[in-house]
Amino acid sequence: MNTCETIESVETNRLEAVTVANENIVHLPLGLLGFESIKRYALLQNTNETPFRWLQVIDQPDLAFLVLPALEIFPDYEPDVPAEDVKFLGLNHPDDALVFNIVTLAAKGSATANLKGPIVINRFTLKGKQVVLANAARYSIQHPLPLSR
Amino acid sequence: MLILSRKTNESIVIDGRITVKIVRVEGDVVKLGVEAPADVPVHRQEVYEEIQRNNKEALTQGRPALPRLPEGKPKKHLKQPATGTPV
Numbered sequence: 001m002n003t004c005e006t007i008e009s010v011e012t013n014r015l016e017a018v019t020v021a022n023e024n025i026v027h028l029p030l031g032l033l034g035f036e037s038i039k040r041y042a043l044l045q046n047t048n049e050t051p052f053r054w055l056q057v058i059d060q061p062d063l064a065f066l067v068l069p070a071l072e073i074f075p076d077y078e079p080d081v082p083a084e085d086v087k088f089l090g091l092n093h094p095d096d097a098l099v100f101n102i103v104t105l106a107a108k109g110s111a112t113a114n115l116k117g118p119i120v121i122n123r124f125t126l127k128g129k130q131v132v133l134a135n136a137a138r139y140s141i142q143h144p145l146p147l148s149r
Numbered sequence: 150m151l152i153l154s155r156k157t158n159e160s161i162v163i164d165g166r167i168t169v170k171i172v173r174v175e176g177d178v179v180k181l182g183v184e185a186p187a188d189v190p191v192h193r194q195e196v197y198e199e200i201q202r203n204n205k206e207a208l209t210q211g212r213p214a215l216p217r218l219p220e221g222k223p224k225k226h227l228k229q230p231a232t233g234t235p236v
Contacts, residue, residue: 030190034201035208052215062210073218088187104207111216114207117200130204132196141203148219 026055026121028128032065032102033117041065043126053100055119067100070113073145079118080134089122089129098123104142111147115139 026041040058051072056064070077079099081091091097098121101113116139121128133139153161160170167189170182183191 029188032204033192033197034204049215051218064209065204065207066209066213066215084187102204102207104203105209105213105216109214109216114200114203116196117203130200132192132200136196141199145216146219148217 025058026126026128028119028130030129032119032130043121052103055100066103066105067119068103068113068145069099070101070115070118070143071099073113074115074143077115077139078135079115079120081120081131082134085120085129085131089120089127090125091120091122096122096124098128103145109147111145112140112142113145114141115143116141 024043026043028039028041030036031038038057038059041055042058044054044056044064045052051068053067054064055067071079081097089097100119100121101115102117102119104112104114106112116136117130117132119128119130155161155171157171157174160168162168166186168182168184170184172180172182174180185191
């Protein structure tokens, strides 16, 4: 993908000065549940915030969702993406998918991740969707994150 | 609310592009078959509302402090989709 063709500047208070190349813009044609009209997000990562990433609303840079790849945190997590969503996202292989889980920060420094309805993104097209897993009944929408200290 | 009576295997059509069919009735459980275009999301209401509520709680403004997670868990791959074969 040629990163030089379309470059957008996105104001943000998360990263000092961010230039979001086209290749970092995730399209969610259906939005997130409850935010159906917001379809374009910048996927941002600070190395000192690993494994967290930000899905920042392109047109409202003060708004963002904190996400993380629960697959890297919970070895038992086996998200089963429904066939119609696989088709919608154009996934030809499980490795084509990026899977991010929305994190909710709670008081007292604790945090939970939504394992029931992850955001699945085609890593090649960056088209994404918040899917309800076929095996959603196995997972919590507010699964506690393990915290150090 | 529009209320319609339907028998098993009968359908209703919404907006000329969404079909809802009564597949089976077992006691107080009704199995519905929904055919809708890919850009029309279909969800069980309680799941939809739960995720919607969680998303609204999760939306952040400004720059919150992030929790620290323990390091060093093995990376796992996405389970093969139920279809098994590439689309």
